[in-house]
Amino acid sequence: MSAVLIDGKALSARKREEIKKKCEIFEQEYGRKICLAVVLVGNDPASEVYVRNKIRGCEATDIRSLSFTLPQTASQNDVEQLICALSADESVDGILVQLPLPKGLDEDRILNLIPTEKDVDGFHPVNVGKLLLGKETIVACTPMGVMTMLHDNDISVAGKNAVVIGRSNIVGKPMAMLLLRDHATVTICHSRTKNLKEICKNADILVAAIGKPEFVTADMVKDGAVVIDVGINRVNGKLKGDVDFDSVKEKASYITPVPGGVGPMTITTLLENTYLCGVRRERAKS
Ligand code: GUN
Numbered sequence: 474m475s476a477v478l479i480d481g482k483a484l485s486a487r488k489r490e491e492i493k494k495k496c497e498i499f500e501q502e503y504g505r506k507i508c509l510a511v512v513l514v515g516n517d518p519a520s521e522v523y524v525r526n527k528i529r530g531c532e533a534t535d536i537r538s539l540s541f542t543l544p545q546t547a548s549q550n551d552v553e554q555l556i557c558a559l560s561a562d563e564s565v566d567g568i569l570v571q572l573p574l575p576k577g578l579d580e581d582r583i584l585n586l587i588p589t590e591k592d593v594d595g596f597h598p599v600n601v602g603k604l605l606l607g608k609e610t611i612v613a614c615t616p617m618g619v620m621t622m623l624h625d626n627d628i629s630v631a632g633k634n635a636v637v638i639g640r641s642n643i644v645g646k647p648m649a650m651l652l653l654r655d656h657a658t659v660t661i662c663h664s665r666t667k668n669l670k671e672i673c674k675n676a677d678i679l680v681a682a683i684g685k686p687e688f689v690t691a692d693m694v695k696d697g698a699v700v701i702d703v704g705i706n707r708v709n710g711k712l713k714g715d716v717d718f719d720s721v722k723e724k725a726s727y728i729t730p731v732p733g734g735v736g737p738m739t740i741t742t743l744l745e746n747t748y749l750c751g752v753r754r755e756r757a758k759s
Pocket residue numbers: 569570571572573594614615643739
């Protein structure tokens with residue numbers, strides 16, 4: 474049996490149409506466009522591509538984007554001054570600082586400076602804390618995008634064994650919290666996990682967010698499992714996921730491809746988060 478493909482590109486296109494309509498209504502109501510400020514420090518090639526795609530996503534959904542590129546040599550003070558200016562700018566709804574930052578910059582200090590109501594990435598400790606507490610908040614884009622993909626395919630997670638491989642602050646931890654919020658029984662695995670294969674084999678829903686190409690092989694997957702591949706690894710100029718797609722698709726019931734799976738949904742969720750920040754900021758004024 475071959476798994477059903479969860480098409481992130483198609484879902485993304487549909488969601489972007491919806492977001493565009495909502496942004497147009499926002500502009501009619503409030504007389505201004507939703508606005509996202511994107512900050513890139515340095516010239517990491519992968520980050521440059523991600524930032525360009527985020528700006529393109531804004532263009533496709535009628536979100537005004539402001540792009541700031543600081544040199545690799547920018548000081549902590551240079552970055553902090555920019556964030557403070559964007560924080561004070563009433564027309565800016567969301568601030569995104571592309572990670573990773575060049576070595577020597579204090580990432581925590583910079584992320585903490587972003588006002589929680591403009592934190593489109595959901596990386597601020599207050600927003601992370603709200604997620605942990607099960608409160609309404611802005612949630613990191615990649616795991617939120619995964620939840621949208623599951624919901625769109627009517628894949629219920631309540632009562633299921635969900636295994637997340639990877640414990641990063643950007644993906645693994647918020648992913649686990651979202652699955653828990655929807656009543657899954659959640660296990661987080663990482664580089665020190667013992668019996669990884671056995672734990673994965675028990676997963677009804679398996680999320681791979683490790684950053685190692687084709688790490689998850691068919692022998693680690695239960696028959697009929699839902700397999701979500703968050704990996705984006707460049708191998709000989711090609712994009713490879715964390716899942717060995719060709720063998721795993723024969724065992725899974727649903728699977729996300731790379732490219733065209735989780736990746737497009739991450740950016741679409743950023744656009745949705747930006748819209749949400751704009752609406753909440755306007756409502757907070759009245
Ligand atoms: N670097 C890798 N993923 C992300 C993301 O989702 N947001 C930001 N700001 N940087 C990233």
